[in-house]
Amino acid sequence: MVLADLGARLHGALSQLSRAPVVDDQVLDALLKELTAALLESDVNVKLVASLRNKVKTKVKKSLEESAAAGGREVNRKNVVQKAVFDELVALVDPGVEPYKPIKGKANVLMAVGIQGAGKTTTCTKLAVHYQRRGFRTCLVCADTFRAGAFDQLKQNATKAKIPFYGSYTETDPVAIASLGVEKFRKERFEVIIVDTSGRHKQESELFEEMVAISNAVKPDMTIMVLDASIGQAAEGQSRAFKDSADFGAIIVTKLDGHAKGGGAISAVAATKTPIIFLGTGEHMNDLERFAPQPFVSKLLGMGDMQGLMEHMQDMARANPERQKEMAKKLEQGKFSLRDWREQLSSIMNMRLTYRGSLSKIASMIPGLPAGVMDGSEEEATMKMKRLMFITDAMRQDELDSDGLIFFSFDKAGHPVGLNRRARRVARGSGTSLREVEELLAQARMMAGMARQAGGQNGWCVSHLFHP
């Protein structure tokens, strides 16, 4: 899991908040202190942290004052604080700029730049695999003639991933190789053409000159800077230096699997107003996670990533177009039964076969799963998923076909007031707890709600997390 330590600490701080009987100034200060310490340890810039702290405080105060002025309606202080923390963490990693998105049916040229060792070549292959999986005709061009072995590395990766590639052992002019490769693949109607460039020269100025020359020759739709997370907040300086010489439109931060300074790198990049599009989370081809501020923070805090989860599901459904149509229709109409949720859970379990050992990653996208699953082992994730399956196994057919409301008691006005006897039976029958049954119902309900709201698009609303 990306930034597991930071996530666990932030999640821990918010859990303490949930356990406090009342949220007074003292509790809020303790939370902010823990939050501040966790962010600083992750190498987030001290000024950014101080500003986040003040903003949360101001927001909470304002929100409570407003509710008092509006007639003193009792507000849930915990929700107010949680929401303020969530929003400010999102603001911390949000550059407020939308990145370029490759378009089907045209040649989208993506050029990767960055210093040697940042993970450029590895990331280019990961990117190629990503777009290929999403139905783009994808290929790779190696324009790194400076580093001996660069072409071999790309060739090896590309062959393994079955991605067409272009490069040369004899041509020494990177601009010529890039032009020839891009031209060839354009003619062959490739849709995503990824150009890997050199990351080192005798002189730094030569490196930048070369980047500009390649860029002028291939006219990329998006230049992506690849940046190593271990440099922490120094990422801001490095990306600015690159930007001054060769402008780029997006960033991929790599090596977030092993570095405590990841929070620093991500927030430093956001400060340069350039969108991060992906995070590299390991050496394997599948270790690439799409980055978007809200889902990232949501996942960091153990609240899941519905958007990512839905994307994964769409990926899976692609293998079975008939089922995909059926599921898309259901999702659009918000007709999502517990049986559907069970089917999704079981496909997630099966995904381990396709996506090597990444069940805990997928599990971390599911709202309501405890933080332990996120940083925990594969066995833990598997066990948690199995327990969810036990719950659905203990349900009757009519219950599986329902939206889950069947497990609630209602007051006279028709509002659900709690789980009913059947829910307790299911918990007992499946050897799980009522809390787990409640979690599962909340997930299925959230899934239906998100689907309805998104209507097949990607938009979603944070308030769901707090008022599911």
Ligand code: GDP
């Ligand atoms: P380049 O010089 O920028 O092209 O970097 P490479 O692609 O050759 O990567 C340098 C090293 O970093 C290699 O050993 C990669 O396996 C490793 N690497 C790249 N991305 C990641 C990542 O996200 N996580 C980890 N742990 N290692 C990575």
